Amino acid sequence: MLSKRVVACLDVRDGKLAKSVKFVDTKDIGDPIEKASQYYEQGLDELVFYDITASSDRRDIMIDVVEEVASHIFIPFSVGGGIRSVADATKLRLAGAEKVNVNSAAVDNPKLIAEISEALGAQSTILSMDVLRVEPSASIPSGYEIVIHGGRTRTGRDALAWAIEGERLGAGELVVNSIDADGTRDGYELTLTRRIAEAVGIPVIASGGAGTPEHLYQVLTEGRADAALVASMVHYGHYSVGDIKRYLHERGVKIRMGW
Amino acid sequence: MLTIVDYNAGNLRSVKRACDAVGLESVFTQDAEQVARADRIIFPGVGHAHSAMQTLCEKGLDQALREAVTRGTPVLGICVGAQLLLDGSEEGPTEGLGLLPGMTRRFALEDPALKVPHIGWNAVLCRRPHPLLAGLGEADELYFVHSYYLDPADPEHVFSVTDYGGEFCSALGRDNLFATQFHPEKSGRLGLDLLQRFARWDGGSC
Numbered sequence: 001m002l003s004k005r006v007v008a009c010l011d012v013r014d015g016k017l018a019k020s021v022k023f024v025d026t027k028d029i030g031d032p033i034e035k036a037s038q039y040y041e042q043g044l045d046e047l048v049f050y051d052i053t054a055s056s057d058r059r060d061i062m063i064d065v066v067e068e069v070a071s072h073i074f075i076p077f078s079v080g081g082g083i084r085s086v087a088d089a090t091k092l093r094l095a096g097a098e099k100v101n102v103n104s105a106a107v108d109n110p111k112l113i114a115e116i117s118e119a120l121g122a123q124s125t126i127l128s129m130d131v132l133r134v135e136p137s138a139s140i141p142s143g144y145e146i147v148i149h150g151g152r153t154r155t156g157r158d159a160l161a162w163a164i165e166g167e168r169l170g171a172g173e174l175v176v177n178s179i180d181a182d183g184t185r186d187g188y189e190l191t192l193t194r195r196i197a198e199a200v201g202i203p204v205i206a207s208g209g210a211g212t213p214e215h216l217y218q219v220l221t222e223g224r225a226d227a228a229l230v231a232s233m234v235h236y237g238h239y240s241v242g243d244i245k246r247y248l249h250e251r252g253v254k255i256r257m258g259w
Numbered sequence: 260m261l262t263i264v265d266y267n268a269g270n271l272r273s274v275k276r277a278c279d280a281v282g283l284e285s286v287f288t289q290d291a292e293q294v295a296r297a298d299r300i301i302f303p304g305v306g307h308a309h310s311a312m313q314t315l316c317e318k319g320l321d322q323a324l325r326e327a328v329t330r331g332t333p334v335l336g337i338c339v340g341a342q343l344l345l346d347g348s349e350e351g352p353t354e355g356l357g358l359l360p361g362m363t364r365r366f367a368l369e370d371p372a373l374k375v376p377h378i379g380w381n382a383v384l385c386r387r388p389h390p391l392l393a394g395l396g397e398a399d400e401l402y403f404v405h406s407y408y409l410d411p412a413d414p415e416h417v418f419s420v421t422d423y424g425g426e427f428c429s430a431l432g433r434d435n436l437f438a439t440q441f442h443p444e445k446s447g448r449l450g451l452d453l454l455q456r457f458a459r460w461d462g463g464s465c
Contacts, residue, residue: 217433
């Protein structure tokens, strides 16, 4: 049986590792390659790098990071942040990223998902979505709205409808990030995750809110996620990847234990 | 020296990096002659079976691979590189190289909780001994990412199976030909070990 995945997310700014709290306050917390290698040794299943570099002229640093990671780490990893075209996606793919994540640019131009999927295959095309809890309305019946630009801009798009649309356009996987839960360490948004996971036929990676191994257990069982993303809980050394995986294994979640 | 068949397959550089990491010398080539004469071949692949097959045929690599297999060259196919060894694939659809009888089919899973693509780590259960799978335990998991699965016609060609809403073939082969649906280059130490075993393999079955 397929194992659930523990995925570590590294926010990279100007080639350095950063971690945001509710997308505003970001602080550098070290070298992304060093962290990634450490997690790889601890049995991490997958990595996600988000490039949060503000200026476009510094983005090529990310290609160097990706190449370096790909030379040292032999598990799958994806890269997101600032991907606006098939050319951007292909460049990262060739540098060694297994998959690319599109987010804001896909909301502005949904065809981008189809184009990347066509060029790289659905299995390499991840649609990431940042989701805000709102009052249900005629245009947002699920009560979950897609926000972009790091959570600053509301789009008027319903998150559930967007997930289904993303799958139809050719995304092979979804990252569902709750803006409400992000950085709180109070647990994932279980209702949101479950509703999306049950509405689509592609894997869902839950994101935002992990603070304890129990939170991963919840989202991988009750939340129906296929994978759970962790960030600060491992970056700051509160838990090791090994601790989390052992905990999940002991609670009966199917998880990869030998590596 | 490992020759990696270069036909714009997505995981080409990943395969080379994995070889580099364990000290295996490798080269890329698009040259049919060089493939036909190679000592040892890795035939990688990610992406669409139909366009992959098209590229192979355009470069004459289809014929070169058949020649190499006939000559007894050890060949390791990976993912789409494994799928194309069969007679054909439903992805496209397209013909395959026809080196092993059977088809590549799209997952049609009854359980709605099982997602397609099958992405992630899953156990590889050995069905018959093979030098390249030596050392893999029942609980060992390797990395998969695919929407189509191998369905070889001859059970004798199945070396391992993996469970995803039923068992599918995760490694197949015959004589000097061996291929995996999983990605050794993305499967951590276990995958790197497999690549090292391939570099030492004489092409015999046991």
